[in-house]
Amino acid sequence: xxxxxxxxxxxxxxVFFGVTLLLFxxxxxxxxxxxxxxxxxxxxxxxxxxxxxxxxxxDKPWYQQYADYLGALAKxxxxxxxxxxxQVTDIFKDVYPYTVKLxxxxxxxxxxxxxxxxxxxxxxxxxxxxxxxxxxxxxxxALPVFWLGIMLQYFFGIWLKNATGGAFYLPIxxxxxxxxxxVYLILPSITLASVSTAYAARVMRSQLLEVxxxxxxxxxxxxxxxxxxxxxxxxxxxxxxxxxxxxxxxxGAMLSGAILTExxxxxxxxxxxxxxxxxxxxxxxxxxxxxxxxxxVLFINLIVDVSYAFLDPRIRYGSAAGE
Amino acid sequence: xxxxxxxxxxxxxxxxxxxxxGLPATPPSGPDVKGEASxxxxxxMGDAWYRLSRNKLALVALAWLMIITLAAISASLWVPRIYxxxxxxxxxxxxxxxxxxxxxxxxxxxxxxxxxxxSRIVYGARASLSVGFMAVxxxxxxxxxxGSLSGFYTGWPDALIMRIADVFLAFPYLLxxxxxxxxxxxxxxxxxxPVVLTIGVLGWPSIARVFRSSILSVKENDYVxxxxxxxxxxxxxxxxxxxxxxxxxxxxxSTMSIGSAILTEAALSYLGLGILPPxxxxxxxxxxxxxxxxxxxxLVLWPGLAILTTVLxxxxxxxxxxxxxxxxxxx
Numbered sequence: 001x002x003x004x005x006x007x008x009x010x011x012x013x014x015v016f017f018g019v020t021l022l023l024f025x026x027x028x029x030x031x032x033x034x035x036x037x038x039x040x041x042x043x044x045x046x047x048x049x050x051x052x053x054x055x056x057x058x059d060k061p062w063y064q065q066y067a068d069y070l071g072a073l074a075k076x077x078x079x080x081x082x083x084x085x086x087q088v089t090d091i092f093k094d095v096y097p098y099t100v101k102l103x104x105x106x107x108x109x110x111x112x113x114x115x116x117x118x119x120x121x122x123x124x125x126x127x128x129x130x131x132x133x134x135x136x137x138x139x140x141x142a143l144p145v146f147w148l149g150i151m152l153q154y155f156f157g158i159w160l161k162n163a164t165g166g167a168f169y170l171p172i173x174x175x176x177x178x179x180x181x182x183v184y185l186i187l188p189s190i191t192l193a194s195v196s197t198a199y200a201a202r203v204m205r206s207q208l209l210e211v212x213x214x215x216x217x218x219x220x221x222x223x224x225x226x227x228x229x230x231x232x233x234x235x236x237x238x239x240x241x242x243x244x245x246x247x248x249x250x251x252g253a254m255l256s257g258a259i260l261t262e263x264x265x266x267x268x269x270x271x272x273x274x275x276x277x278x279x280x281x282x283x284x285x286x287x288x289x290x291x292x293x294x295x296x297v298l299f300i301n302l303i304v305d306v307s308y309a310f311l312d313p314r315i316r317y318g319s320a321a322g323e
Numbered sequence: 324x325x326x327x328x329x330x331x332x333x334x335x336x337x338x339x340x341x342x343x344x345g346l347p348a349t350p351p352s353g354p355d356v357k358g359e360a361s362x363x364x365x366x367x368m369g370d371a372w373y374r375l376s377r378n379k380l381a382l383v384a385l386a387w388l389m390i391i392t393l394a395a396i397s398a399s400l401w402v403p404r405i406y407x408x409x410x411x412x413x414x415x416x417x418x419x420x421x422x423x424x425x426x427x428x429x430x431x432x433x434x435x436x437x438x439x440x441x442s443r444i445v446y447g448a449r450a451s452l453s454v455g456f457m458a459v460x461x462x463x464x465x466x467x468x469x470g471s472l473s474g475f476y477t478g479w480p481d482a483l484i485m486r487i488a489d490v491f492l493a494f495p496y497l498l499x500x501x502x503x504x505x506x507x508x509x510x511x512x513x514x515x516x517p518v519v520l521t522i523g524v525l526g527w528p529s530i531a532r533v534f535r536s537s538i539l540s541v542k543e544n545d546y547v548x549x550x551x552x553x554x555x556x557x558x559x560x561x562x563x564x565x566x567x568x569x570x571x572x573x574x575x576x577s578t579m580s581i582g583s584a585i586l587t588e589a590a591l592s593y594l595g596l597g598i599l600p601p602x603x604x605x606x607x608x609x610x611x612x613x614x615x616x617x618x619x620x621x622l623v624l625w626p627g628l629a630i631l632t633t634v635l636x637x638x639x640x641x642x643x644x645x646x647x648x649x650x651x652x653x654x
Contacts, residue, residue: 142582144586145590150609253495256495274498278501
């Protein structure tokens with residue numbers, strides 16, 4: 001098992017260098033000058049311009065900048081924000097809890113509804129429920145996420161408030177206020193979960209259908225086990241594995257920050273912070289947040305891989321035999 | 324199996340010799356094939372079209388896409404005259420009250436600057452559809468070149484290209500797109516081309532992967548070995564024997580990709596880094612309308628429905644094409 005984990009860690013190395021190099025490539029080699037862009041319409045005096053470039057290390061060649069970044073990273077230093085002067089690590093500590101809570105809510109919805117809808121659609125194949133599930137998932141996948149968020153805001157925050165005379169409604173923006181904190185997470189979680197829940201339901205359905213055609217399932221039926229027992233203790237065991245992987249990867253993606261959902265609902269999480277650092281050319285914040293995000297995603301993916309190996313002994317033994 | 328091969332071949336047999344017989348392939352007869360009447364002796368493309376034409380959902384999707392494409396192309400001929408200019412501020416309407424509710428003159432109402440929403444939706448289709456088609460074209464060109472190199476020359480070119488693809492796929496997609504657009508020089512900002520190039524460049528890894536695996540399986544066929552034994556060059560093997568039989572998954576995948584490219588464009592424009600005013604775009608219209616959500620929800624509703632129906636149509640059409648060409652794809 002440790003060998004397995006070690007191998008996954010080694011695989012992360014080229015991805016880490018690839019992603020950070022790409023980040024450097026985009027921000028320092030492509031045309032587009034953060035200092036000039038920050039100055040806006042007015043031209044800076046050449047001396048000030050040079051001084052600013054020097055201050056952020058932009059006058060050095062890109063490989064020097066990259067080496068500086070790696071050196072600082074090794075010491076746990078992610079630099080300070082150009083816009084606010086705060087330590088990037090402090091900013092990250094402030095914003096990341098919001099992203100984690102949002103991702104937690106969305107993953108909970110995805111697990112419950114994705115798996116439930118997938119099971120119903122597979123068990124009642126070709127029934128009206130199956131058709132309905134297919135239709136709903138197709139629409140959810142084609143929906144612009146931010147539009148779904150705004151429509152939820154309208155329905156639950158404005159329409160419902162007017163319809164009930166202000167007695168019942170949900171908060172549509174921000175992270176705290178008159179409601180308990182978790183209420184602020186309801187609509188953003190639904191929004192963030194929408195697309196992935198649809199995919200999870202599809203994966204669950206197709207896996208169950210695939211498993212149901214296998215010999216061991218027929219044997220279980222032939223032994224006279226009840227349909228529900230075959231489903232829960234035989235089919236689900238195998239069919240769930242790809243679903244767990246899928247949801248795990250989703251969790252990794254959600255923990256990278258939900259730029260659109262956080263923007264629509266004004267949640268100052270990681271996605272929101274990264275988006276604003278791009279808009280403000282606050283490259284230290286961008287690099288720092290993306291670096292920490294990469295490590296967070298790596299960590300989640302590692303857990304998913306390990307749990308996958310626990311769920312499916314074939315992978316565990318297969319990897320040991322492969323050494 | 325043979326049925327699948329036929330369908331694969333039919334996808335791109337334009338002027339290509341049949342790899343198995345060496346004879347010129349029957350030219351695809353296009354949509355007007357009388358599939359039923361000519362019995363089993365149909366062309367391969369005709370087969371696919373026949374199957375597609377029996378898929379009602381795919382036909383509805385195709386019809387909807389043709390309607391909005393025609394409307395978008397012919398927009399300047401009729402839309403401004405009937406409903407008003409999509410860009411210029413309508414001073415007469417602003418004076419009597421912008422943000423009008425739907426009426427006969429303005430079926431979708433007017434926005435905060437008195438501009439007709441229907442007119443803006445139709446013009447928005449221009450931006451969305453051109454980004455969708457052109458971005459996927461860019462991805463397909465890059466993806467086909469790199470994917471064919473990768474699938475044909477296993478070994479270090481394959482390893483290198485696939486590792487680069489891994490890095491692209493490891494990078495959060497939207498973040499990457501925003502980053503690329505943020506470094507676009509001012510004079511090119513807000514137009515269609517930066518968005519097309521961004522989405523196009525980010526889309527190649529998936530296309531390259533799909534094409535690579537398709538080539539890997541086609542390469543194993545006996546007719547490829549036969550052609551090689553007859554002394555065909557690598558280039559000839561690739562262009563004459565492998566490629567035509569390996570493109571069907573790409574046809575399916577790119578149809579679906581147009582939908583996701585439109586979704587991405589809408590998201591980028593919503594966030595203010597995609598298409599900017601004065602060019603009307605659906606994503607930007609949603610973000611502009613957001614502040615009038617209480618008084619006039621239509622400003623957000625209509626552009627959203629336009630995106631939803633268009634993207635859904637491309638997905639359904641892609642599903643139909645997949646079934647018609649009998650391509651097996653992982654979801």
